[in-house]
Amino acid sequence: MTTQTTQTSQTTEEFAERLLRSALGAFEVLSVHLGDRLGWYRALAGHGPATAAELTARAGGHERYAREWLEQQAACGILTVGEDGRFTLPEGAAEVLTDESSLAYLAPLARMIAGAAAQTPALLEAYRDGGGVGWAAFGPDVRESQAEMNRPWFEQALPDALAGVPDLDALLRRPGARVADVGCGGGWSTIALARAYPQAVVEGIDIDGPSVELAVRNAGRAGVDVVFRHGDAHALAGNAYDAVFAFECIHDMPQPVDTLTRIRRALRPGGDGRRHGRGHRRLPHRARRRHRAAAVRLQPAHLPARRHVPPALRRHRHRDAPRHPAPLRGRGGLPRRRGPADQRLRVLALLPAAAVTVRAREPSPERAGGGA
Template sequence: MTTTPPAPQDDLPDRLLAALLGAYEVAAVALGDRLGWYRSLADGGPATAAELAARTDSDARYAREWLEHQAVSGYLDVADVHADPESRRYPLPDAHRAVLVDELDPGHMTPLARFTSAVVRGVPALTQVYRGRRTLSWADLGDEVRDAQAAANRPLFLGPLVDELLPAVPGLDAALSAGGRVADIGCGHGWSAIGIARRWPQARVDGFDVDPPSVARAHQHAEAAGVADRVSFRTDDVAVLVDDPEGPGQLDGAFDLVAAFECVHDLPQPVPVLRAMRRMVRPGGTVLVMDEAVAEEFTVPGSEVERLMYGYSLFCCLPDGRAHEPSVATGTVMRPGTLRTYARAAGFADVEVLPLDNDFFRFYRLVG
């Protein structure tokens, strides 16, 4: 007599339950950040619901529910779990401050929670996008997504990017220390340009981005950082600008570093932009692309980074890229082979993956 072995237990229900718990936690983190509740607990110390509400001009009953959720989910501590609900005091653990409050810490993650909670609200619109009945661009997503994206990259751009990563690119530190010129393509809110200007006081940086609200914020940030005399921003498409005889200055061969930090995968037409970058760099200069550190090939199952980047692509990057026609529709998951294809079509001889260590980003030097 033979028996059929039992089928393996499908863990999908457990995975979905964990994902649902995580989704609510992400939304609660975004809410607490927007209300200033984490900041209040960090700067003002442990609080009851009434105290937190009074500090932040909010409602005590809602504050209590949020505090209890954060405690049962492990984001906050509670001084006495048996105390009356109105008397319970909730401290923010010291170990959680960097993740939830410290805006310049490399481990700061509340901007990612804000970004995610904002883009998933677009599911009804994306249903129509996916059916080909409308588009959803970066402009449609609005300031909340713009601000969250910029805040997520800010710790990297003002810290490790200029303190560790760019100085490790051969020849770059010497060129910028000697007063080199930098073109920051897709500069967004300007944090990468500002970071470079602060790290290399002799350098000049020109930022380019086609999104006017982002460029307006970049101007404000440069003024506040005290580098506006050496950093400029403009809403120009470099693919068009390099061919404009009346454009602002001669861009051909003008820059020691031409960089595109986390934006090539978003470009509807990356080849013309890369071709412009090739023209803009001086002989012996550096063309650098920083983009997501996805796997070199599609594999199943994927890593956490791979899954995260596909999530961004579904809800933001691919719809934005396809909102402007014609579009190559890259999406967030731009593998090295894809960039190499674009670069060669733009006239580069090859793409070198630089040995710079970062969990989320890969650095490419485009040569020839």
């Protein structure tokens, strides 16, 4: 049987147009990075329309460059300009660019791309010689932007998603349940778990020291009592946890199977897993294995699950690559981030429970469009 693949070829002009549009979009994203880091978007959102002189008086900066930036932002349709020469940030754009609690908040994406692009020379060397570019090389721009982009989903959607899994929810509500969050980054997932399940003992673990320091600061400002540790999954004690989570990180690791193996070993035996331990012991051997460590994936219902990576492809990973994280985090050397409420956020939870696939609830129009 012959399988035919139909491809739509592009003419020279069409491909040139495509590449030009992409280049213009890239510069637009970089201009968003400028407006975000200089505080100009927040000044416009908080104090209304402004000229270049008024904007720099509010938020600082050089008036000449502020004028260039305002005109560019109006030309590409982000800002509007009135007959009086003042520039306005429309309400919809203001939420995306300034509302840190909104599920549509995307300003950190521009910062992430700028920070990742700065490592292009290192990426070129990795492509030439093998190896990779470690997470620490990206610095605060990528580290902090990823944490801030994930934060709204963790704070607003994660508790409801977990509550929609009865077995998992009951396990996490047990007094003294011990929970680990591997690859916690800036700590917002750990903080959300601790808030949702105040009787659980929650700790975050990350191999990046500055991320752990950032997580400690975030937890302190949030007033949440959680513990953060510097290390990887090898630091997890055996048979010590009721549930182990890994948010937005397994897919970035050069040795994910090793990490998952360590996580599984860290789980307590199924006796205390769910409901009653005695019932677990009466299960057949195969059922006990499934019961002991089940995978739970949370993702919006309209997106398919991630495809399994064949062993033949896994063998091509460079053996000398850093253990965590992978080379540049994502396709084309840019960090992976699939956006706010309408895109996938991969979640992995290992817990003593029956295997179950979970679909995260889609946000209501009210919540998707505004803050908490």
